Each structure stands twice: as C-alpha cells, then as structure tokens.
Amino acid sequence: MILKLQHLLKTTTCISLTFFSCLLWAEIEQEQAIHAPVDELHASLLNIMENADTKSFQERYNTMEEVVVKHFNSPLIAKVILSRHWKTLNKQSQADFIDLFNRLTISTYVNRFDSFSGEVFSNLTIEQMKENRFMVKTEFMRTDDKPVSFNYIVQDDGAGWKIISVIANGINDLSLKRADYSAIIKEKDFAALVASLKEKISDLQPK
Amino acid sequence: MTGSHLFKLPKLLILTGILLLATGCATTQNSETVGDNDPLEPANRVVFNVTETLDKHLIKPIAEQYVDTLPVPVRTSVTNFFNNLGYLNVILNDFLQGKIEQGITDMLRFTYNSTFGIAGLFDVSTPIGMPHNVEDFGQTLATWGVDQGSYLYLIAPTTTRDITDQVPSTLLNPFFYMQGLIFAPISALSAVNTRANLLEATKIRDEAALDPYSFTREAYLQQREFLIHDGEPPATGYDDIFGDASDAGNAGDDDESGMLIIE
Numbered sequence: 001m002i003l004k005l006q007h008l009l010k011t012t013t014c015i016s017l018t019f020f021s022c023l024l025w026a027e028i029e030q031e032q033a034i035h036a037p038v039d040e041l042h043a044s045l046l047n048i049m050e051n052a053d054t055k056s057f058q059e060r061y062n063t064m065e066e067v068v069v070k071h072f073n074s075p076l077i078a079k080v081i082l083s084r085h086w087k088t089l090n091k092q093s094q095a096d097f098i099d100l101f102n103r104l105t106i107s108t109y110v111n112r113f114d115s116f117s118g119e120v121f122s123n124l125t126i127e128q129m130k131e132n133r134f135m136v137k138t139e140f141m142r143t144d145d146k147p148v149s150f151n152y153i154v155q156d157d158g159a160g161w162k163i164i165s166v167i168a169n170g171i172n173d174l175s176l177k178r179a180d181y182s183a184i185i186k187e188k189d190f191a192a193l194v195a196s197l198k199e200k201i202s203d204l205q206p207k
Numbered sequence: 208m209t210g211s212h213l214f215k216l217p218k219l220l221i222l223t224g225i226l227l228l229a230t231g232c233a234t235t236q237n238s239e240t241v242g243d244n245d246p247l248e249p250a251n252r253v254v255f256n257v258t259e260t261l262d263k264h265l266i267k268p269i270a271e272q273y274v275d276t277l278p279v280p281v282r283t284s285v286t287n288f289f290n291n292l293g294y295l296n297v298i299l300n301d302f303l304q305g306k307i308e309q310g311i312t313d314m315l316r317f318t319y320n321s322t323f324g325i326a327g328l329f330d331v332s333t334p335i336g337m338p339h340n341v342e343d344f345g346q347t348l349a350t351w352g353v354d355q356g357s358y359l360y361l362i363a364p365t366t367t368r369d370i371t372d373q374v375p376s377t378l379l380n381p382f383f384y385m386q387g388l389i390f391a392p393i394s395a396l397s398a399v400n401t402r403a404n405l406l407e408a409t410k411i412r413d414e415a416a417l418d419p420y421s422f423t424r425e426a427y428l429q430q431r432e433f434l435i436h437d438g439e440p441p442a443t444g445y446d447d448i449f450g451d452a453s454d455a456g457n458a459g460d461d462d463e464s465g466m467l468i469i470e
Contacts (some may be wrong), residue, residue: 080448108415127442135442149438153445165445170433171426172445179425183418196417203414 034126037071037163038136038152042121045109049116057110057206064106072105073155073162074098080164081178085185093190100197107204118143121150132156133164244358244366245424251360255420258362262402267409270402284328285400290339291320291327295379296372300342304350312337341434343376345369349435355428360420364427 044067048060055063068074078098079086089097124137133155140148153165165174184193245251274282294317301310316332316339324331333339348368349355356367377383382393416422432440 111414112411129442129446133446135445165448167445169430170438170440171429172448175429175448176422176425178448179421180415180417183421187418193417200415200417 031126034134034154034161035123035136037154037161038138039123041067041071041152041163042138045113046116046119046121048110049113049119052114052116060110061106064109065102068102068106068109071163072102073157073164074102074105076155076157076164077101077174080174081181082185083178083182085182085190089190097194100194100201103201104197104204107201111204122147129153244355244428246357247359251358251424252420255360255423258360259419266398266402267406270399270406273399273403274406282400282403285396286404287320287324287330288327289397289400290330291317291324292380292382293376294320294327295381296344296376297340297342299375299379300344300347301340303344303347304342306342309340313340343369344372344374345431346435349431355431358424358428360424364423366428366431369431 044063048055048063051060075094075098078094078101081101082089082097086094120141122139122141124139127135127137129135133153136152136154138150138152140150142148149167149169151167152163153167154161155164156162165172167173181193184196277285294313298310298313298317301307301313316337319332319335319337320327320330323329330339345366345368348371353368355369359365359367359370361370382397385393412419412422412426432444
C-alpha cells in the first residue's frame, strides 16, 4: 500500500514537473518571439553605425530595408497614421503610400544612426498591453550622454510578431506622424503630403 | 519694500495674472471636445510663426555662434549654473508631489553643487548618485489631477496648466532678486544658452516635420506625459491610437473623432 502511494506520488510529481516545465518553456519561447523583431532591428542599427565609414548610404539602406520590411507592420502603421484619410484612397494609392512610408523610415534610420562610439542597446522589460500586443522596453546606452529610452509596441499579426510603434523618450512616432501628416492633408491635400514626403526622403540622402 | 522690489512688482502682478488665467482656463477643460487639446490653434499658429521667424533670423544664429565660440566644458558649466539657480523650484515640487526622499536628495544636490560645485558651475552631485531631476509646478498640478488644459504657444510650447510654473520658478530663482546692470547680460546668456541646448532637437524636428507647428505640439504634449510619469507612462496610454484594435487584420471604420478602428 505504502509502495503504491510512493509510486503515485512520484508519478504525480513527474507529471507536474513536466507540465510546469512545458509552461515555462512556452513562456520563454513566446518572450523570445516577442523580442525577436526588436533585437534584429537593434542588431541592424548597430551594424550600420559600426560600418558608417566603410559602407555607402545605399549599402546601409539595403541592410535596414531588409529588417524594416520584415519586422515592421507597415500596412497597419500607414492605416493608423492616415486615420480617416486611409479609406479615401484606392488600393494602389494605399500600396504606394506604404512603400513611400517604408522608404522614409529606412532613410531616416540610415541618416540618424551614422556613427559609432561604443553605444549599446539594453533590453529592459516586456509589458503586456492586450492579448496579442506587448510593449518591449529598451534603452540606447551612449558613452557621452544620458541613455535614450526606446520602447516598441509589437503585435502578433497572425504571421508573427511585428513592430507597430516606436516610442523614443516617451514620444510616440505614430502619434507624432499622425498629427503632422493630418495637418498637411487638412491644409492642402493628400497629393501635397506625398510630395512633402518625397522631398523629405530626398533631403535625407547624402549630398 | 526696497526700490528694486517695487520695480519688480509689475512682473509679479503679471505672473499672478498668468496663474489666475491659467487656472481659469484649466478648469474649463471639461466643456471641450475630448481629444481637442488645441482650441486656440489659430492664435497659437500666429505666435509660432512670429517666434520661428525671429528665431531663424536672430536667436538661432546667435546660438550657433555661441556653440562655435565656446568650448563644450564652458557651455556645460553655464548650463549647470542656470540649472542650479532654478533647482529650488525642483525641490519645492518634489515635496508638493510627495516625493520626500527625492526632495531630500535634491536639497543635498543643491547644497553640494552650490558649494563644492562653485555656485553650481560644476555638477559634483551626479557622479555621487544624486542625478538632476526635472520637476515643475505643471507636473505637480498633473499629479494632483488637474487636466493639461489648452495648448498654448508663447515663446515656447506650454499649456494653460504648465504655464503656472512661471510663478514659483520665477519667485524661487535667486536670479529674480538680483539687482543692477548685471541682470540684462545674465538674462541674455541664459536665453542664448537655452536655445543652444535646443539646437540638436530643433534640427531633428526640422528634418522630420512636415508641419513644424503640429509636430512641436504633439512632441511637447507627449514629452510632458513622459515627465509627469517620471519616464514610465502607462503603456495603455499608447494603445489609444489603435482604437478598439484587437486584430491587425483589416482596417475598419473611423469613429466621429477620426480615430481609426481596426477590427
């Protein structure tokens, strides 16, 4: 009887341990999956910074293009930024705008992250916002200045976790661009917005 | 009351007026449309354009010249000096927000920098674990539950709530009680140094912004939220822009405020 009880206890312990290990493993895997787009973005940014003197703008642009296209949910970002104006566009105009917006994002990254002096990205925490939406908190550590807080909202769009918003020192790029772009559309029109964005992209290219 | 204090009476009255006006405006916020934080936009834009023109042709070139002329350590010391002069206001607002420990540390910071740091020229406190904190009366009012009120653009972006800080920050600044001819050049140095410290930020804005007015307003309001929450604003606040989004699949309808609802 005692032997049977001991056997039952051992079996129960084994099953419980296996169950909790699986749960823990699943949680670690999910956390890694949520972090992956941010980690790859940071790796690419450090890459273009370290190679700013040896690689051309176009080469660094290609490096960033790969990661932005893969890890940013650009269609969703474009929809949110254009807000009510999004529905007034036909499919082709929407696709063109997404492409234009990606070019602006990539050019901005290449233009801004153009030197390296020992900077590192440091992962802080992950905070759940909704069932399929998390905020990944990180810091950009500089050797000669205060760290910059870089937080990312990542969302599972069914095909994996993607970045849908970047927040630098509390300033949400999505909100900033929505306010900025809607002012141009309100004052002029969508064509003027497109023209302005093309001009900005051009200004970001090396002269 | 001495002659010099009588001379400063109009300034005090103006500051009190600002406080009363701002408090009045802030309390009318509830009657405004939710999300409409800039009901004074037409007037704000006029002031913004005038300020930008003045900045472009006068203040910015002087600030650039200042940066080119003075080495970084000298400019850092000038910034430290003015930061230290304004630090009594930080200490007051630490306590008003119930941050007792931070208040005590900031008092020590002020004492150390004023003495060992030679009148605040050198920041001797940060390396020993007493960092520079940013607190003001606008943040205090926010922690007390006062709405941000209406956005205002005067010389710089502010709101009807945040502008109230002008009263304690002016009255608690020893510079306000300074007498004689030295007042004008030190005021000018403070203004030029402040503008010089903003050169990088305005460069980024000018590179990125399509409509600098909207960009500045949005960045300012978000930065204030960041400061009010000591760098840790609730993540849910960033969720609002997605409306009732629960899935990234298809874009849905707009609600009446223009918020995109993603279904």
